[in-house]
Amino acid sequence: MSVYTSVSESALADWLRRYSLGELVELKGIAAGITNTNYFVTTTHGRYVLTLFEVLKLDELPFYLELMSHLARHGVACPAPVADHTDAFASLLEGKPACLVSCLAGGDVAAPSPVQCRAVGEMLAQMHLAGATYRRKMDNPRGPAWWSKTAEALYDKMPVVDAAMLREEVHYQDSHRFTHLPSGVIHADLFKDNVLMDGDKIAGFIDFYYACNDFLLYDVAIALNDWARRNDDDIDSDRARALIEGYQSVRPFSADEVKAWPVMLRAGALRFWVSRLLDFYHPADGELTFIKDPGVFQRLIAHHRDRTDFWL
């Protein structure tokens, strides 16, 4: 359930006068999303998704909303934020920062085919190319400095064997840092539930609120770690290769990226292992129902240590 903030029809109808979108016809809560409140809003002009931000502040939103607008303007499949009469993408509604974005077709897939993985890889590369002209910058708040510091607060709470493995992984990443890889704006959370598929086509990448500037290859690793991950948390080779092939059909990897790939696959897993461990050992108030199994990424890293068949 993702309606934390209740929006009244009359408050929304008033707020909609900020926009060129016609009159309110229907308002309907959306039961998806963890950190924000989402509604479907139908007006006389069309259908939109209303998001009320429960954590992000109004002045933190431009990076994300202008990024989505920039990408949509370049034909990358993603929701396009709608600007109001003051040319702003967000303003307060029911006391929360709120925005409207275009409503996309499609839905997420639990068991993607290699063809769908290929489409995700291709669109991700298109997103990276289109992002090259995006002017705002955002450091990755969950990079190596973050996971090293966060891990320090976890070792004592974890079983000894797991803590040892986590230490090893943090150390492995520390000793394999790269400075010359192509970088740019990345989605940083392109899991299956953040892509709407319409059959084998990408209807849209969604939920850009972890987007930041980092290595493009890291984004590919994060996506592959979810899209090609089997139920036993090992990687499906066909799906992995399809995603890589789709990506390279648009942007072939450089020699440096080919070399960095095995490390990046583990970095993409480590970041989520650490965040899930954090949620597990230090849950925020009222978030218990959303805690996801950190073991998924621990097992995935163990597999990555052995596998070489989908290296570049």
Next chain:
Amino acid sequence: MSVYTSVSESALADWLRRYSLGELVELKGIAAGITNTNYFVTTTHGRYVLTLFEVLKLDELPFYLELMSHLARHGVACPAPVADHTDAFASLLEGKPACLVSCLAGGDVAAPSPVQCRAVGEMLAQMHLAGATYRRKMDNPRGPAWWSKTAEALYDKMPVVDAAMLREEVHYQDSHRFTHLPSGVIHADLFKDNVLMDGDKIAGFIDFYYACNDFLLYDVAIALNDWARRNDDDIDSDRARALIEGYQSVRPFSADEVKAWPVMLRAGALRFWVSRLLDFYHPADGELTFIKDPGVFQRLIAHHRDRTDFWL
């Protein structure tokens, strides 16, 4: 037929690599539009309209394409231009300035209902509100100075009675100029064939290549003169009132606008009477097949002189 410039699939496939739109699937000429060449372009990502500009130059396009992008970003129904990897909306293809815009549903209607006229009025007002934050400016190249000068070159060629009426109209407009009316960016050519309707909804305003800065009320007059015009070139009162009502549901007219309305209705007709007379008496090479009857607007002005039932 509106394919003046032939585009080869191989040239287009190359050109499409400038964009994040996937691979070319199909290219198909569009038999509509007078001054530009239009194609439907289907790629692996979606369907777009390709326009090659036969008259406008590359450096003249930003005003129009950025306007469409601005309006689409505000939720106004119109095609959204797609930006390429250099962040440009247009570049040369087959030696002509060319752009891609999103493909809209719907089609134009020959005999609109009052409900459809209301929707056009409402969307036009939304467009005027959304246009308020558009930064580029363009003087109206077909304003009073243009029609006065153009008429001078026509009087001698026209039958005496018609020339006398044209002189009267030009003089009438000269003696009723306004300086305090709300102004902004206007479509300036919102005829029925420049609106795609999807049932009773506006799928999109198209063909913004006469857009400019002028009185908002003038835009309403131009639209009404076509949307509410009957086959006998008089005005259908129901359709006229519906369009006005739709417009005012979003932006009520000021007292000055109410006063100016009868003059503006005739100004909106005079501009097209003069341009059609110009095409008729001074046709450009090869444009003979497109000449439209100037008498339509002469008869319309005659009716406007008598009618008061849809004054504001």
